[in-house]
Amino acid sequence: MAEEHLDLDGLRAELNRYPKGTPMDVLYGLLQRVQVSCEDVASSINFGDEEYERNPICSGPGWELVCICWRPGQTSPVHDHRGSGCGILVLRGTLTETVFETTSDGPMAKTRSRDLQQGEICASHDDDIHRIENAGEENLVTLHVYTPPLRDVRLFDAATGAVRPLTYDDVTGRPIYSVTG
Numbered sequence: 001m002a003e004e005h006l007d008l009d010g011l012r013a014e015l016n017r018y019p020k021g022t023p024m025d026v027l028y029g030l031l032q033r034v035q036v037s038c039e040d041v042a043s044s045i046n047f048g049d050e051e052y053e054r055n056p057i058c059s060g061p062g063w064e065l066v067c068i069c070w071r072p073g074q075t076s077p078v079h080d081h082r083g084s085g086c087g088i089l090v091l092r093g094t095l096t097e098t099v100f101e102t103t104s105d106g107p108m109a110k111t112r113s114r115d116l117q118q119g120e121i122c123a124s125h126d127d128d129i130h131r132i133e134n135a136g137e138e139n140l141v142t143l144h145v146y147t148p149p150l151r152d153v154r155l156f157d158a159a160t161g162a163v164r165p166l167t168y169d170d171v172t173g174r175p176i177y178s179v180t181g
Contacts, residue, residue, distance in 0.1 A: 005035040008057075008065075011145075015063040021148040022063060024123055027087045031121040031145065038091050038141055041067045045141060052076065052134075057143075064149040067091075068132075070140040075133035078108065079166070080126065082152040086144060087123040088132070090116050093140030097122055100129045100158060108158040129156060
């Protein structure tokens, strides 16, 4: 018997079963069952002019849901999710994920790049290093599940291999994405 589809309430209920964080195989399976549209998260769809916009939806002790909105050309820095797994569901548009590895001589190596369309998912472990971007011509909306909630992120300069923790602006509270900043 096929498992039932999940709406946002159903996803929250399933995630709440894992107060210390959802195992990655379980998270991937849950995202395969999720039936959520942009209309379901309409109040969390906000686009930034300069950078992609993170819009928190809700959270529990072992997870958080975030709607991230990307205009054409907007990209995340190369980063990891230290201590958290991440699952992404594309709600609208085309997401490009590029995966990197560190090297012993500085520049990082691109190991894979792929495009995901509406309804497709990807997942990354805490030590996976990747970049997400909207390389398309239309707006991109993605639903992210971080488990446990995202607290520690490292940013990487792919050209040099330099790494630093993600920091936040003291005045606005917004993330500072520059690797040198």
